[in-house]
Amino acid sequence: MKLNKRDKIIYTAALLEGEGYFGLKEVKNKKYPIIVCFMADKDIIDRLHNWWGGNYSIREKKEGVKKQYGWRLASYEIIKPLCEKILPFMGERRSKVIKQMLECKSYKRMSKMKKRNEEIRKLYKNGMYQKDISKKYNLSAATISDIVNNK
Numbered sequence: 001m002k003l004n005k006r007d008k009i010i011y012t013a014a015l016l017e018g019e020g021y022f023g024l025k026e027v028k029n030k031k032y033p034i035i036v037c038f039m040a041d042k043d044i045i046d047r048l049h050n051w052w053g054g055n056y057s058i059r060e061k062k063e064g065v066k067k068q069y070g071w072r073l074a075s076y077e078i079i080k081p082l083c084e085k086i087l088p089f090m091g092e093r094r095s096k097v098i099k100q101m102l103e104c105k106s107y108k109r110m111s112k113m114k115k116r117n118e119e120i121r122k123l124y125k126n127g128m129y130q131k132d133i134s135k136k137y138n139l140s141a142a143t144i145s146d147i148v149n150n151k
Contacts, residue, residue, distance in 0.1 A: 024100065
């Protein structure tokens with residue numbers, strides 16, 4: 001199916017309005033936004049996965065239940081812009097949850113960390129020593145090493 005960007009957003013919004021789950025998953029006492037969609041239609045889940053990335057899974061067929069294909073999005077870099085784009089097309093109940101997801105403190109903290117890590121990688125790429133970066137950001141040398149090596 002060939003769709004332009006706007007049509008993909010509308011299609012995704014409509015599908016997730018009916019079949020999707022939006023929520024905050026708790027991990028180690030912190031909440032993180034997540035979007036999930038499971039259904040028996042493999043081609044639809046393939047489409048979501050191809051358009052937006054994320055994780056793909058299969059629930060094997062059980063007696064009386066069709067095989068289920070799943071798509072899960074937990075990447076804060078993708079969830080935020082996707083939610084901002086589909087929000088105008090969502091119903092009241094889902095809009096409320098999406099707004100809570102966008103206001104999630106853990107989410108905002110992760111966004112700040114991502115920006116900080118990008119700055120650190122840029123400084124390192126431009127020749128600044130890890131030791132100096134460590135002092136500038138008050139982080140351990142091991143943390144700086146992990147960041148510059150994308151760990």
